Amino acid sequence: MERIVIVGGGAAGMFASILLAEAGRKVTVLERNEKTGKKLYITGKGRCNFTNACTRDEFLEAVVTNPRFLYSAFDRLPPAELIETFEKWGLKTKVERGRRAFPASDKSADVLDMLRGRMKRLGVEVITGARVTEILISGDMHSVVGVHYEIDGKQRIFPTNTVIIATGGLSYPSTGSTGDGLTFAKKLGLAVKDCRPSLVPFDCAGDICRQMSGLALKNVELTVKKGKKVLFSEFGEMLFTHFGVSGPLVLTASAKIGGKIGKEELSFTVDLKPAVSVEELDQRMRGLLEESPTKALKNALAPMYPSSLLPVLLELAGVDRKENETDRDLRCADVTRGLREELLRLTKAFPLPVTGLRGYEEAVVTQGGVSVKEIDPKTMACKKYEGLYFIGEVLDLDALTGGYNLQIAWSTAAQAVAAILSQEE
Numbered sequence: 001m002e003r004i005v006i007v008g009g010g011a012a013g014m015f016a017s018i019l020l021a022e023a024g025r026k027v028t029v030l031e032r033n034e035k036t037g038k039k040l041y042i043t044g045k046g047r048c049n050f051t052n053a054c055t056r057d058e059f060l061e062a063v064v065t066n067p068r069f070l071y072s073a074f075d076r077l078p079p080a081e082l083i084e085t086f087e088k089w090g091l092k093t094k095v096e097r098g099r100r101a102f103p104a105s106d107k108s109a110d111v112l113d114m115l116r117g118r119m120k121r122l123g124v125e126v127i128t129g130a131r132v133t134e135i136l137i138s139g140d141m142h143s144v145v146g147v148h149y150e151i152d153g154k155q156r157i158f159p160t161n162t163v164i165i166a167t168g169g170l171s172y173p174s175t176g177s178t179g180d181g182l183t184f185a186k187k188l189g190l191a192v193k194d195c196r197p198s199l200v201p202f203d204c205a206g207d208i209c210r211q212m213s214g215l216a217l218k219n220v221e222l223t224v225k226k227g228k229k230v231l232f233s234e235f236g237e238m239l240f241t242h243f244g245v246s247g248p249l250v251l252t253a254s255a256k257i258g259g260k261i262g263k264e265e266l267s268f269t270v271d272l273k274p275a276v277s278v279e280e281l282d283q284r285m286r287g288l289l290e291e292s293p294t295k296a297l298k299n300a301l302a303p304m305y306p307s308s309l310l311p312v313l314l315e316l317a318g319v320d321r322k323e324n325e326t327d328r329d330l331r332c333a334d335v336t337r338g339l340r341e342e343l344l345r346l347t348k349a350f351p352l353p354v355t356g357l358r359g360y361e362e363a364v365v366t367q368g369g370v371s372v373k374e375i376d377p378k379t380m381a382c383k384k385y386e387g388l389y390f391i392g393e394v395l396d397l398d399a400l401t402g403g404y405n406l407q408i409a410w411s412t413a414a415q416a417v418a419a420i421l422s423q424e425e
């Protein structure tokens with residue numbers, strides 16, 4: 001019986017190796033790092049949000065790119081079945097708010113230990129420090145015949161008729177995912193969709209974000225527009241950083257409209273008080289101003305805004321400019337209606353000077369990858385070459401945060417394994 005080669009010992013590759021070995025297949029995982037699952041270890045801030053206990057519709061809603069491609073893979077291994085499988089393999093799990101599933105211990109290391117332990121017990125061969133450099137194709141260009149890999153500075157050939165590529169995308173390259181699978185695909189003449197970082201923070205121009213660095217805003221509404229057209233408008237939490245903005249709301253926006261940033265003229269605004277109408281805000285502000293007419297405006301408005309945001313807001317409204325010393329201590333009694341209206345306008349539409357996306361070093365996933373048109377969704381097999389399979393993030397598939405990206409890795413792995421096993425029956 002010939003060995004099946006899996007290129008990449010990340011989430012998808014490890015999982016596929018276990019399923020194949022359970023079915024009695026001989027499997028070798030070639031992993032370029034010194035150990036498997038480096039990225040899995042840092043997932044979910046070290047807690048590994050390994051799936052989302054959702055329905056198929058909820059899952060497909062959370063998949064940003066090519067959700068329909070995943071219909072069949074999801075049914076092959078839905079989250080409930082994955083959780084059951086992990087429990088069966090000895091991992092205690094729990095489901096938290098937003099249906100996010102974690103190991104009960106909150107330790108990603110436990111997920112890794114379970115997978116590595118199972119691979120070892122089932123006799124999966126793991127060759128670490130082995131970087132695959134080429135996929136070898138038969139002379140008639142019809143099927144896979146092996147892979148070329150480099151180990152200890154030496155080139156080796158691993159002959160096999162079944163290769164599963166599970167090399168991941170381009171994000172967090174320090175974990176080993178540097179896009180090798182995309183290079184293989186291109187060399188083989190397969191279409192690869194342009195890649196960009198996703199679930200990634202935004203860079204902003206100027207100094208305002210740096211001034212508010214560390215400030216987290218809960219329940220705000222981020223709106224992205226092109227002219228008058230609203231491209232994105234959602235509620236959530238965001239965080240100011242020394243370079244721009246981050247946080248769940250920004251990551252979601254990066255996944256949904258990130259491709260347009262830097263290419264099209266967009267406006268980004270934050271409603272700092274989405275639950276309160278302008279009229280109510282005005283009433284509140286007027287109350288504070290009238291309460292203490294001799295107080296400095298910056299002190300009187302303190303109950304309405306976080307302390308690091310207020311000076312920025314006043315500066316944007318034209319108060320407290322360094323060159324105008326008299327404005328610095330503008331008293332409440334001297335606040336004009338125009339200034340009050342400007343402050344309210346900024347509160348409901350605080351402008352973010354977004355200039356671009358941060359890089360792959362900070363991106364949770366890659367958008368783009370091997371075109372799903374090259375792959376049969378029922379088998380994960382490459383349509384052009386017999387015996388070649390692609391699974392996980394190397395494919396042009398990505399989802400929002402919440403455990404969905406790992407579910408893509410597990411489900412596509414299960415789908416490929418089922419196809420390989422059924423072929424051999």
Ligand SMILES: Cc1cc2nc3c(=O)[nH]c(=O)nc-3n(C[C@H](O)[C@H](O)[C@H](O)COP(=O)(O)OP(=O)(O)OC[C@H]3O[C@@H](n4cnc5c(N)ncnc54)[C@H](O)[C@@H]3O)c2cc1C
Nearest residue numbers: 008010011012032043044049132168176392393403405406
């Ligand atoms: C910081 C961070 C946190 C995340 N948190 C979550 C989360 O909580 N929940 C969630 O669902 N998703 C999360 N993700 C996304 C998730 O980790 C990925 O989508 C998932 O790991 C993809 O699995 P994969 O097996 O396709 O690729 P990877 O896990 O990236 O594995 C690819 C493997 O292939 C190896 N490799 C690459 N090229 C070669 C080569 N030429 N030869 C040999 N080996 C090679 C790499 O070294 C690597 O080990 C997170 C991502 C990051 C960066």
